[in-house]
Amino acid sequence: MTPRRGHRRFSGSAKTLVLVTAAAAALPLVAACSNSDSPSSPQVPSSTASAPQAKHGPIFPECGGISDQTVAQLTKVTGLVNTARNSVGCQWLAGGGIVGPHFSFTSFRGSPIGRERKTEELSRASVDDITIEGRNGFIAVGEDPVLGKSLCEIGIQFDDDFIEWSVSFAEKPYPDPCDVAKELTRQSIVNAK
Numbered sequence: 001m002t003p004r005r006g007h008r009r010f011s012g013s014a015k016t017l018v019l020v021t022a023a024a025a026a027l028p029l030v031a032a033c034s035n036s037d038s039p040s041s042p043q044v045p046s047s048t049a050s051a052p053q054a055k056h057g058p059i060f061p062e063c064g065g066i067s068d069q070t071v072a073q074l075t076k077v078t079g080l081v082n083t084a085r086n087s088v089g090c091q092w093l094a095g096g097g098i099v100g101p102h103f104s105f106t107s108f109r110g111s112p113i114g115r116e117r118k119t120e121e122l123s124r125a126s127v128d129d130i131t132i133e134g135r136n137g138f139i140a141v142g143e144d145p146v147l148g149k150s151l152c153e154i155g156i157q158f159d160d161d162f163i164e165w166s167v168s169f170a171e172k173p174y175p176d177p178c179d180v181a182k183e184l185t186r187q188s189i190v191n192a193k
Helices: 012-032 068-075 113-123 177-191
Strands: 080-086 089-094 102-108 126-132 135-144 148-158 161-168
Touching: 068 080, 068 089, 068 177, 102 177, 113 126, 113 135, 113 148, 113 161, 126 148, 126 177, 135 177, 148 177, 161 177
Parallel strands: none
Antiparallel strands: 080 089, 089 102, 102 161, 126 135, 135 148, 148 161
């Protein structure tokens, strides 16, 4: 007998492979129907039972409660445009472009400030403790080889949340970036609800 076109004959080893594959596929079904009292896999504790609830700090108004005019006044940069305004933060850029000074406020809910501080420690000239309006956090300073101290970032903790202000200048003259960041942070803390 000659196989018709489109049909193939299976050799003995191919038939065995098909049978073994079918048996392997059916094995979980048979095991699932077992009446054995022993669990088929170790019991894994639920992560929700052991995870503590996050304790949140205050709610911050949009942009930390800081107006575009206040940012322009403190930074002494003209032509600032608020290019990003959402529920977690704001960003101001000169002329709205990515080249030049930039200033930002960000609110982090349920995020550890320690991780942010470690990142700063890897990339900034110095990172120190700071207290503003009775709240603790860190202050990170960035230095440019030409400009000197041109960047300052402040993170302040509120229970399991934190806020961060970032102040970065691109050309002289400019005010002390940490003086600007401290005042923006102070005003945001005062504006918190």
